Amino acid sequence: MTARTEPPWWQRAVIYQVYPRSFQDDNGDGVGDLAGITRRLPYLHGLGVDAVWLAPIFRSPMRDFGYDISDYRDVDPLFGTLADLDALIAAAHGLGLRILLDFVPNHTSDEHPWFRYSRMSRESPKRDWYIWRDPAADGGPPNNWLSEFGGSAWELDPATGQYYYHAFLSAQPDLNWRNPQVVGAMHDVMRFWLRRGVDGFRVDVMWHLMKDDRFRDNPENPAYRHGMPPYRRLLPLYSADFDGVQDIVAGLRRVVDEFDDRLLIGEIYLPIERLVAYYGERLGGAHLPFNFTLLEAAWSAPEIARQVAAYEAALPLGGWPNWVLGNHDRPRVATRVGRAQARVAAMLLLTLRGTPTLYYGDELGMEQVKIPPDRVRDPWERNVPGFGLGRDGARTPMQWDAGRFSGFSMVEPWLPLTPDATVINVAVASADPGSLYNLCARLVRTRRRNAALQLGTLDAIAARGDVLLFVRAHGPSRTLVALNLGASPADLRVAGVRGHVLLACSARCEGETIDGRIRLAPADGLVIELAPDSQIPVGTASIG
Ligand code: NOJ
Secondary structure, eight states, X not given: OOOOOXXXXXXXXXXXXXXXGGTOOSSSSXXXXXXXXXXXXXXXXXXXXXXXXXXXXXXXXXXXXXXXXXXXXXXXXXXXXXXHHHHHHHHHHHTTOEEEEEEOOSBOOTTSHHHHHHTTOTTOTTGGGBOEEOOOTTSSOSSOOBOXXXXXXXXXXXXXXXXXXXXXXXXXXXXXXXXXXXXXXXXXXXXXXXXXXXXXXXXXXXXXSOOOTTOOOOOBOTTOOTTSOGGGGBOOTTTSSOTTHHHHHHHHHHHHHTSTTOEEEEOOOSOHHHHGGGGOGGGOSOSEEOOOHHHHSOSOHHHHHHHHHHHHHHSOTTOOOEEEOOOTTXXXXXXXXXXXXXXXXXXXXXXXXXXXXXXXXXXXXXXXOOOOGGXXXXXXXXXXXXXXXXXXXXXXXXXXXXXXTTTTOSSOOSSOOOGGGGTSSHHHHHHOTTSHHHHHHHHHHHHHHOHHHHHOEEEEEEEETTEEEEEEEETTEEEEEEEEOSSSOEEEEEEEEEEEEEEETTOTTTTOEEEEEEEEOTTOEEEEEEOTTOOOSSOOOEEO
């Protein structure tokens, strides 16, 4: 074996998340499908992304829109057929795009044949594939564990007199990953798709895969306040991120490593110091434990500087960073930070050190859509109303053009379109050189050409007022990023800093020379190629 000289593709890549129900409807039923995604691949190629992660497209009763799988080895007819998926993978590969599937190992649908068999009797050979417990002495649930989607995490099966555990909906029973047969069966599912040519997986709720085998009660959360979602009442000490989960993750990684050049991403909502454990011992865990810092951070330069530095400092040696700006579970970034700052956010995402993941439509500035009560589809919102947990608003159809259904479908889509889809759409944005879309496309291209942005260290991150500054460096190539997170102009004296503007949020000053002073309009950002003799504006400590 020859030693690897090039970094793996996924360290250079930009990942794009497609929510298949909402990307492109090809068969006219108001729901997106695989043929629709295939038709739109040239758009993604044009944007310049390298890999596309598809949220679940497997057979499912769709109680949680595909995160409740009843057959891991087939495509749901709503989305098409296995042949459609093969065609999508082939077309993507033809364009140089990789395809990542969503792997949902923590739970199945209650309609999965494994669960049906498991619930048949206490003696079922598959009983132990799920987590069954006797009732407590009073006949109630075995312990106090809560479902994230509301109520107890235990559901009584009257026929057999035992409860089963479900971290999410009762229609999503948790698999028992302590059972080696479950492990073997799920590894085989991964191999099935890897052999079919998929380039890797995003693993759903990776940190949930192991729970306490003594089923101890979770402790009260001392920070719980009235108005917080009920799930937050307890700290999930015994039901998630539990001892042994890293062994399970290492097992998933070993399967991925049986194939060349595949990628394992973990969905993990944990504090940074716990998150980084998922890189695994000797980095034999997830290649990329998703870093959701930017989804939750307050939008201020000092706060982002602090959090980026904390994340970089926490990374294990050799752990490659990654950044996420939006996903199908969290409010749209353009709504979180505002339209103007969405441009700054895109520049931040695409200039930080590490693999970025862009959520479909965020490159247009699609906003969180207000969903009328009679059109709410999300089971979380339906089960736990009144806490603003609903995810439908971030899952609305892709806005392709100003047509009746935005070019998404020929019929009324499954979720409503926003009225501003007539102005915020691909057709308008791609024709406007100053659009967010074109900014993203230029950032992606610049990143690809610029070794410092793609692979360099991240140095000297700091905030000066509302301006966030950091340097990316790779060999002699050094790039300074200056982002104005505020609503007022900024004028910084940066003695000894010299270079020229490679890219600007407002494009106005591209090519201009920088010499000792950086001026930024409100919500503007600059990517500055530093001259060889330039100083850097703040600090010298190198991270990464
Ligand atoms: C995380 C997924 O991203 C979310 O959409 C889903 O509801 C839960 N996992 C349960 O699978």
